[in-house]
Each structure stands twice: as C-alpha cells, then as structure tokens.
Amino acid sequence: MNEQYLRLFERIDFNRIIDHPNILIAAAFWEEERYYAAKVCYKFMRAIDDLIDCHKSAHSVIRESEKQQFLDDVTAWITLIREQKETDETHAELIQTIRRFHIPAWPMEAFAKSMIYDINHNGFRTIDDFITYSQGASVAPASIFVHLNGLLKEVDHYNLPPFDVKSVATPCALFSYIVHIIRDFQKDQLNNLNYFADEEIIRNSLTLDDLACMAKGAPIKEGFRNMIRTYYDLATVYKKQTFDIIEKVCPLLEPRYQLSLIIIFNLYLMVYERIDIDHGLFTADELNSTPGEIKKKVFETISRFN
Numbered sequence: 001m002n003e004q005y006l007r008l009f010e011r012i013d014f015n016r017i018i019d020h021p022n023i024l025i026a027a028a029f030w031e032e033e034r035y036y037a038a039k040v041c042y043k044f045m046r047a048i049d050d051l052i053d054c055h056k057s058a059h060s061v062i063r064e065s066e067k068q069q070f071l072d073d074v075t076a077w078i079t080l081i082r083e084q085k086e087t088d089e090t091h092a093e094l095i096q097t098i099r100r101f102h103i104p105a106w107p108m109e110a111f112a113k114s115m116i117y118d119i120n121h122n123g124f125r126t127i128d129d130f131i132t133y134s135q136g137a138s139v140a141p142a143s144i145f146v147h148l149n150g151l152l153k154e155v156d157h158y159n160l161p162p163f164d165v166k167s168v169a170t171p172c173a174l175f176s177y178i179v180h181i182i183r184d185f186q187k188d189q190l191n192n193l194n195y196f197a198d199e200e201i202i203r204n205s206l207t208l209d210d211l212a213c214m215a216k217g218a219p220i221k222e223g224f225r226n227m228i229r230t231y232y233d234l235a236t237v238y239k240k241q242t243f244d245i246i247e248k249v250c251p252l253l254e255p256r257y258q259l260s261l262i263i264i265f266n267l268y269l270m271v272y273e274r275i276d277i278d279h280g281l282f283t284a285d286e287l288n289s290t291p292g293e294i295k296k297k298v299f300e301t302i303s304r305f306n
Contacts, residue, residue: 005029005259005302014295022176023145025298026264029256034148040097041144045111048077049137052118060192061122070119078112081105101151101158106166107143110136124197127234134177139166142173145264149257150249162252171241176268178235182228183271183287189215200227220281229277239272259305266301267294 008029027038052070056062062070082105084095097103114136124130146169150161181188181195188195189212201207204223214220242265250258267289274287289297 002302002305005256005305009298009302012295012298014291014298022264022267023141025267025294026260027145027148029260029263030149031153034101034151037097037101037103038145038148040094041103042141044077044094045108045141048074048112048115052115056118056122056192062119067119071116074112074115074119078108081108101148102160103144103147104165107140107147111140112136114140123194126199127197127230130195130197131174134174135170138177138180139170139173142176143169145169146261149260150253163249168245168249171238171245172265172268175235175238175242175272176264178231178238179268179272179275182231182235182275182282184284185211185282185287186215186284196227196231200230203227214282224282225277228275228282232272232275232277235272239269255305259302262305263298263301266297270294270297 012025012028021042023042024035024038027035030038051073052062080091081094081098084098114133117133117136124133143165147161147165150163150165150168151158152160152162194208194211196211201211204227206221206223206227210218210221210224214224246261246265250261253261270289270293271287274289276286280286
C-alpha cells in the first residue's frame with residue numbers, strides 16, 4: 001500500500017464522522033492547502049443550508065411573514081460572492097479561497113437558487129422538479145469538489161481542470177443525492193423535511209401522513225417500496241454514468257486525485273448496496289454506515305488502488 005495514502009488515512013478521525021462528510025473524507029487525500037479550501041467553501045454553504053433546514057425542522061414551514069428575511073440572507077450571501085467583498089475576516093477567507101483556486105461563480109449561484117426554492121416551497125411536484133433542484137443542492141457542491149480535485153498545480157499557482165467540471169460532477173452528484181434521500185428518509189421525516197415528489201407519493205397511493213407514520217415505526221406500505229424502487233432505479237442509471245465518467249477522467253488526474261474520486265463514489269455505493277427495497281425498514285440505523293464500516297471501506301479502496 002502507498003505509504004503516503006496510509007499516513008493520510010490514519011489522520012482521519014472516523015469516530016467523529018459527523019464532522020467528516022463523504023466529500024471531506026475523500027478530500028483528506030489532497031494536499032493540505034486544497035483540502036482546507038474545500039472546508040472553507042463547504043462551511044459557508046452548510047451555514048446557509050442549515051439556516052433554512054433547522055427552521056423548517058422546528059416550525060414545519062417558513063411562514064410568509066418570515067420568507068423575506070430568509071431571502072435577504074441568501075441574497076446577501078450570494079452578493080458577497082458575486083462582488084467578492086471582503087467584509088470581515090471570515091468572508092475575506094472565503095473570497096481569497098475563491099480567487100486562489102479559481103472557483104467559478106456558477107456553483108454558488110446554483111446553490112443559492114436551490115436555497116431560494118427551499119424558502120418558497122415545501123417539497124417537489126415531480127421527480128423532474130427534484131432533479132432541477134438538485135442542480136443547486138447537490139451538483140453545485142459536488143462541482144466545487146470536482147473543480148478542486150481536478151486543478152493542476154504548477155509551482156505556486158493552479159491551472160483549471162482539463163475537463164468540463166459540471167459534466168463530470170453531475171452523474172455522481174445525482175447518484176449520491178438520490179441515495180442520500182433514501183438513506184435519510186427517517187431523519188428527514190422526523191425533522192419535517194420531505195424530498196419525495198408529490199406525484200410519486202400520489203401515484204403509489206400514499207400520503208404525507210403515511211410517510212411520517214412509517215418514519216416513526218409504522219409498517220412499511222407496499223406503495224412506499226414501489227416509490228423507493230423508482231428512485232433506486234434512477235440512482236442505478238446515474239451509478240452507471242458515474243462509473244463511465246470516472247474511467248474517462250482518471251487518466252487526466254494525478255494518482256491521489258484519482259483515488260479521491262473513487263473514495264467518494266465508493267462511500268455512496270456502500271449505502272446504495274444497503275438498500276433492501278423488498279424487506280428493508282428504511283431506518284437510519286439500517287441505512288447509515290457506522291464509522292467503522294466507513295473506515296474499512298476507505299481502507300479497502302486504498303488497498304485496491306493501483
């Protein structure tokens with residue numbers, strides 16, 4: 001096994017996995033400056049996302065009288081990035097990171113658009129609406145990862161990735177996001193959040209109350225299993241596309257950045273393989289990998305990497 005990869009692996013505290021989402025686990029194999037850039041970007045994106053989700057968790061919905069303040073907060077955040085204002089020390093760090101690593105504006109713009117959708121809507125009318133939303137909620141942060149992972153370093157500066165970042169990021173982001181909403185079904189429902197499309201809920205003779213009851217332990221309805229199968233089949237399509245894109249892009253990357261792409265894909269693939277449509281209860285305990293399982297998967301990925 002490569003000694004450098006093993007040293008980086010041993011630095012990851014898998015027992016504090018809540019602080020190391022899959023993106024940052026995979027990015028831990030980058031050089032330190034690049035890894036820190038990812039942490040800076042995701043800290044700001046997470047802060048905006050949590051602001052909205054935490055409010056919905058506590059109050060179910062955002063009232064009309066509250067929407068404008070949330071919209072103003074998102075607008076102020078994206079304006080700061082557009083105009084690259086170093087308003088204080090924390091914001092200066094973000095802007096300097098954007099400049100240093102040539103991070104394009106569009107992922108942040110797309111992410112802000114999805115947050116505005118969250119403010120103005122509860123749920124999705126169709127799966128297509130969900131996929132459109134995912135361009136900001138999932139493809140955007142994934143694109144920052146792919147961008148940073150694909151940068152080519154020359155002495156003291158970085159050159160842009162030798163491929164179209166959005167095209168590379170999209171299939172893996174959609175695969176992981178669909179897996180993510182199946183995995184987090186119980187947690188999301190208990191926090192007043194729903195990511196399944198209204199048309200699929202109705203088509204499978206379900207109601208929002210049914211979803212809430214199943215998340216609390218009621219028997220799993222056959223219609224729910226059928227709905228999960230629809231999403232699982234869609235994830236399977238994106239899984240195949242991700243395999244293909246990784247095979248295409250890896251030769252353009254240095255080995256440690258090839259490894260990083262494979263790690264993040266394998267971590268979501270591990271959850272995908274836990275989904276038991278016919279017999280599963282879709283609980284958090286059933287679908288979430290333990291820190292030990294995640295550590296083992298990363299170790300196995302390193303061991304098999306050539």
